[in-house]
Amino acid sequence: MLPLPAVGWSPDTRALRILDQRLLPAQEVVRDLTALADTIDAIRTLAVRGAPAIGVAAAIGLAVALETESGGNGAHARALLPEFSARLIAARPTAVNLAWAVQRLLRLAAETPDDQLVESLRVEAEVIRQEDLAMCAAIGRHGLTLIPDGARVLTHCNAGALATAGMGTALAPLYAAHAAGRLVTVYADETRPLRQGARLTAWELSRAGINVTVLPDGAAASLIAQRQVDLVIVGADRITANGDVANKVGTYGVALAAKAHGVPFYVAAPWSTIDAATPTGRDIVIEYRDAEELGELPPGVPAWNPAFDVTPRSFVTAYLTDRGMVSPPFALLSPTV
Numbered sequence: 001m002l003p004l005p006a007v008g009w010s011p012d013t014r015a016l017r018i019l020d021q022r023l024l025p026a027q028e029v030v031r032d033l034t035a036l037a038d039t040i041d042a043i044r045t046l047a048v049r050g051a052p053a054i055g056v057a058a059a060i061g062l063a064v065a066l067e068t069e070s071g072g073n074g075a076h077a078r079a080l081l082p083e084f085s086a087r088l089i090a091a092r093p094t095a096v097n098l099a100w101a102v103q104r105l106l107r108l109a110a111e112t113p114d115d116q117l118v119e120s121l122r123v124e125a126e127v128i129r130q131e132d133l134a135m136c137a138a139i140g141r142h143g144l145t146l147i148p149d150g151a152r153v154l155t156h157c158n159a160g161a162l163a164t165a166g167m168g169t170a171l172a173p174l175y176a177a178h179a180a181g182r183l184v185t186v187y188a189d190e191t192r193p194l195r196q197g198a199r200l201t202a203w204e205l206s207r208a209g210i211n212v213t214v215l216p217d218g219a220a221a222s223l224i225a226q227r228q229v230d231l232v233i234v235g236a237d238r239i240t241a242n243g244d245v246a247n248k249v250g251t252y253g254v255a256l257a258a259k260a261h262g263v264p265f266y267v268a269a270p271w272s273t274i275d276a277a278t279p280t281g282r283d284i285v286i287e288y289r290d291a292e293e294l295g296e297l298p299p300g301v302p303a304w305n306p307a308f309d310v311t312p313r314s315f316v317t318a319y320l321t322d323r324g325m326v327s328p329p330f331a332l333l334s335p336t337v
C-alpha cells in the first residue's frame with residue numbers, strides 16, 4: 001500500500017493538496033493550499049519535500065495561485081507571473097526539479113494568449129504531475145534487474161512515494177521487486193537532522209509490507225563493512241553534466257564507504273533531475289538550513305548545517321532513470337525534452 005499522494009490537487013482542483021510530512025509518522029494530515037505564500041512556506045519547511053515532489057508542488061501551486069489571485073483574468077495572471085515564479089524558484093535552491101517545473105510553465109505562458117493562460121497553466125501542471133507518476137513507474141521497471149530475490153539494500157533519506165507524485169525514484173525498484181514476489185530487506189539511514197529516513201522511508205516501506213530497519217547515519221559504514229549490504233540506492237536532487245550528484249547530506253559518506261568495500265552505489269532519478277547546464281558538482285548551489293534543526297547547542301556555538309552534499313561521479317556505479325541506465329557526460333537537452 002503506497003501512502004496518500006504526497007502532492008496533487010484538491011478534489012475540486014482549485015487548490016494544491018499536500019500530505020504534511022512534518023507531522024509524519026504520527027499524523028496523516030492533508031493541507032489544501034491556494035496562496036502562493038502558503039505553497040512557498042510548505043516547500044521551505046519541508047511539509048512537501050523531495051526533488052520531484054517540490055517540482056510538482058511548484059507547478060500546481062503556481063497555477064492555482066495565479067488563478068486565485070488574478071480572479072481568472074489572464075492579463076492579470078501574466079502580470080503576476082514573473083514575481084510569483086521568482087519567489088517559488090528561490091524557495092529551495094538545490095533540487096533542479098523546482099526551477100525546471102516553473103520554467104516549463106513560463107515557456108508555455110510565453111506562447112499562450114491571455115484568454116487561455118490560466119487554463120493552459122493548470123493543464124500543464126497536471127501534465128507535469130502525470131509525467132512524474134509515469135517516470136517513477138518506469139524507474140521501477142528499469143530498476144527491477146538490480147534487485148535480486150533476497151537483496152539487502154541500503155538507502156539514504158527518502159526518495160520514495162513521499163518524495164514524488166508517484167511511487168518514488170530510489171524506492172521504485174524496491175516496490176517493483178516486492179510486487180514481483182521478491183524478498184527485499186531495506187536498511188534506511190535515519191538521515192540527520194530531519195530524520196527523513198526514520199520518519200518517512202521507514203513509514204512508507206513498512207506500510208507497504210517491505211522489511212525495513214532504521215540505523216543512525218553514522219552506522220552505515222559499519223553495516224557495509226560487515227557485508228550486510230548488497231547494494232546502495234539513493235535519489236538525487238541534481239545530477240550535473242559530468243555526473244556529479246547532489247543528494248541529502250550524508251550521501252557522500254555512504255558512497256565513500258560503498259566504494260571502499262566494493263558495494264555497488266546506484267543513483268535513481270527522473271530525467272528531469274539531470275541538469276546538463278550545470279557542468280560539475282562544484283557549480284551546484286547547496287542549501288544551508290537553520291542551526292535549530294540540529295537541536296539544542298551550547299550558547300554561542302555555531303552550526304554548519306548543509307541540507308545536501310555532492311557525490312563525485314567516480315563513486316556512482318550506475319545512473320537509473322525513467323529512460324533506463326544512462327551514463328555521463330550529459331549533453332544539453334532541448335528545453336522541451
Ligand code: MRU
Binds near residue numbers: 052236248
Ligand atoms: O531535504 P529533502 O528531504 O527534500 O531532501 C530530499 C532528498 O535528498 C532526496 O533524496 C532527493 O530529493 C530525491 S527524492 C526522489
